Amino acid sequence: MKRTALAAAFAAALLAPAAADAEVRILACEPEWAALAEEIGGDDVTVHSATHGRQDAHYIRARPSLIAKVRRAKILLCSGADLEVGWLPVLLERGAGRILQPGQPGHIMAADHVEVLERPAVLDRSLGDIHPGGNPHVHLDPRNIAILADVLAGRLEQIDPERAEVYRQRLASFQARWAEAMAGWRERIAALRGMKVIVYHKAWVYLLHWTGLDRIAVLERVSGVPPTASHLVEVLDRVRDSGARAILRAPFDPEDAAEWLSGKTGIPAVELPFTVGGRPEATDLFSLFDSTLALLEEAKDRS
Template sequence: MHTSFNVVSQRVLAIGLLVASGFFPEARALNILTCEPEWKALAQQIAPHSKVYSATSALQDPHHIEARPGLIAKMRKADLVICSGADLEVGWLPLLQMKSANTKVQKGKDGMFYAAEQIDTIGKVKNVNPTMGDVHPEGNPHFHLDPYRLLTVANALAKRMVKIDPDNAQLYKKNISQFDEQWQKNIRKWEQEAQPLKGIQVVAYHTSFEYLFQWLGISMVGDLEPKPGLPPSGKHLSRLLKLAKDKKIDAVVYASYQDKSGAEWLSKKIGVPAIKLPMSINGSDNSQSLAKLYDDLINKLLKAVKRNG
């Protein structure tokens, strides 16, 4: 009896010490599937104890992904799925949802988080027809390259995590508060560093970096795509070459997963740098986190402008 009392006393003392130190045993880790690596990085910032897997990498075009068995298995186990939305994944996400038969991550459920639903997108199109190419009626889905919109998404995601996993609510609230504070400091730093980029003119692929350009005051004066989703043809590149005679072009920009041949041909003809920018995390050697992604984007643009100055 005396031994049993001592064991109970020790347990009560141990629990008291844990509470006093502010440590609470965590509930089971969430299984999180993200459609793009930027959302994996964000989820890991808010829920570092969770198991997070990205369906795509920065070297893949997120429009065109195969709904392979491995992804279906990940979807089946997921407590939370995080995707850009705005029809970016329309070619493969619905198939994953259907084949996984996971009721928690179907459209309209708390376990299905669309980042585009948390912010205002640019470039919405009301009347779409097949002749327009690969357009997004719900707006440009690459808004993770606008730090203000990304911060809005981050706060909404933290609230969603609290809702589906209330046992870890304090952890999510603490982490999003720290992320928010640091991210706002980063924005001020980036805007200061990027001052020389204001007013430069570039040719780039359709909507890939539209949010980044708007934020930094960069003008996109030419589109490498004749229509959204179509690669640059010889005829189209000739038109861009003619455009370069009328407008000062500072650089030709393309994403880490896009064909570089047209961009490099045009850059050589015009005599300006061709810049390969990381579209997401690990799209380059220096973009291993969300903050480093922004650092690298700005640094690469600044180097190109300086080289061309």
């Protein structure tokens, strides 16, 4: 019995909340959300991103470090719509406290707050790694970023009411700068509207939706499965004289298929940053969209 009591005392000592740890810790699943958390939370929060800019958030492991991060986080900010289904459930089950669980204030899934595109009408694994909740890459439409900024600021005020005023001020500042940037981008995308593009993975739908680019082919025949040679030949026939201006891929998509098609057709293969840190010039949310549009403009002018 003595041993049990000792174990209980030991456990109690371990579990005692670290009192000095008043700062709100935010675990973002992807770098774009970490960047947003930095904008709204500033110095008053500690932000970690589970993935870096050249990582595909579909396929990371529930690393021990993430269990440690989620254990102390007060806010979890992710794309949602099952993008993180391969690892986030492990974190939620293993280290995450109550505040991070679905329905709680610390649980923010971007796809729950914006209009989700490409909800599959048919759910079948033969169609590849599809997301029943729709396409999860919602951050590539800057209007969605603005919505999530509001959501995040609201949750921060709720979880950390003492600093509510600071979060409100930072939100107002961010929204003003974002609206201004969006006005500039709006002029630029007008010139891109209707430009035909080929994509590697269906990760760009929100960017296409916002910019009005026209996706004429996808290199992955089945989502999440590398393209087969026969499918590439089929795509080649389809796009040869289509007037497509760019083959878009994310930094973490394999190069070979896009390069092969580019070599056969002369259509430039363009690596867009996809997220903050995806390319060196995309250092924050503003430069993410700036550099993305610049690369698209360059591709359009080149061909």
